[in-house]
Amino acid sequence: MVAGEALKGYNDVIILRVLLDGDSYGYEIANRIRRMAQERYSIKQTTLYSALNRLARLEYVMPYDGVESFGRPRMYYKVTEKGKAYYLSQKALWFEVVDIMDCFVRGESDEDD
Numbered sequence: 001m002v003a004g005e006a007l008k009g010y011n012d013v014i015i016l017r018v019l020l021d022g023d024s025y026g027y028e029i030a031n032r033i034r035r036m037a038q039e040r041y042s043i044k045q046t047t048l049y050s051a052l053n054r055l056a057r058l059e060y061v062m063p064y065d066g067v068e069s070f071g072r073p074r075m076y077y078k079v080t081e082k083g084k085a086y087y088l089s090q091k092a093l094w095f096e097v098v099d100i101m102d103c104f105v106r107g108e109s110d111e112d113d
Contacts, residue, residue, distance in 0.1 A: 007041060011051045013094070014043070016060060016079055016087040025066060025074040026052065052077055060086050 007014070018024065018032045026048055034042045043051075055061040060083030066076035079087070 010094075011043060011047060012055060012060070013087060013090045015048070015051055015055065016083055016090075019061060019077055019079045020084065020087065023066075023076050023078045025076050029077070055083065058086075059083070 014033055015029060018029050018036065021032075024032065026045070029052075030043055030045065030048055052061065052063070056063050056077075059080055061077045062080055063075050063077050065073040067074055
């Protein structure tokens with residue numbers, strides 16, 4: 001299991017990716033993250049809801065009341081166009097970061113010659 005600190009800066013991107021598959025609510029988002037990560041990462045509820053609130057303030061997601069559960073309406077979240085654009089920009093940045101890190105982790109550099 002990967003420690004939460006290792007992925008801390010990527011939670012927003014992870015959440016947006018999950019929501020690109022369809023609108024969802026907190027508990028299900030957390031479960032989908034765990035399943036998509038093949039049980040190697042799970043997000044804490046407090047981290048999830050802090051991120052969802054931040055994403056809503058930034059207008060990357062739109063919260064709305066959904067189906068009631070145990071007498072209370074569930075808060076669902078939907079990715080906005082602004083959120084989708086942010087996700088795509090962060091996805092491109094991720095591949096650039098991976099490429100750079102590969103230079104160091106795999107030992108590929110001019111210094112090795």
